[in-house]
Amino acid sequence: MNARGAGLCGGLILVLFTTAYAFDYVADGSWLKRVPTAEHGKANPYQGQADAVAAGRRIYADRCSHCHGENAQGTKKHPPLKSDRIQQQASEGDLHWILVHGNMRKGMPPWSKLPDQQLWQLITYLKSLND
Ligand code: HEC
Numbered sequence: 661m662n663a664r665g666a667g668l669c670g671g672l673i674l675v676l677f678t679t680a681y682a683f684d685y686v687a688d689g690s691w692l693k694r695v696p697t698a699e700h701g702k703a704n705p706y707q708g709q710a711d712a713v714a715a716g717r718r719i720y721a722d723r724c725s726h727c728h729g730e731n732a733q734g735t736k737k738h739p740p741l742k743s744d745r746i747q748q749q750a751s752e753g754d755l756h757w758i759l760v761h762g763n764m765r766k767g768m769p770p771w772s773k774l775p776d777q778q779l780w781q782l783i784t785y786l787k788s789l790n791d
Pocket residue numbers: 686687688689690691720723724725726727728737738739740741743745746755758759763766767768769771782
């Protein structure tokens with residue numbers, strides 16, 4: 661490899677590291693602090709129901725899997741949803757809030773156009789991934 665090639669290669673590695681770091685920083689869960697108390701405590705009407713898990717899984721495959729991964733394992737640019745943050749830290753009300761509002765600044769679209777029933781089905785599915 662000549663000097664120019666080595667320089668390019670080094671530059672590329674630097675860019676890769678910086679983006680990896682930036683994405684790490686992106687999904688820092690800071691949205692959780694913005695959820696109002698009343699929303700945080702909102703109850704999921706379908707909590708733990710098997711048919712809601714199945715419905716949520718279908719909606720997830722349609723709308724969410726291309727960013728968050730087929731099994732919610734996350735992708736390079738998007739956080740996993742099997743994380744402790746989503747499974748333990750976030751209440752179902754918190755998840756409802758982030759789905760309604762999104763976080764466009766960081767690349768998470770809002771889903772307020774979906775019927776509320778579908779949002780809760782999605783949440784039931786996400787919380788079922790902890791089992
Ligand atoms: C265009 C890509 C994209 C799509 C589609 C998408 N998301 Fe996201 N999502 C993101 C990004 C980027 C973040 C990180 C936002 C942040 O850190 O505040 C995120 C964050 C989240 C979080 C919070 C994760 C955390 O660890 O803080 C949840 C929950 C979530 N998404 C659920 C969903 C669900 C459910 C769907 C489908 C209805 C969906 N997302 C569709 C990009 C996407």
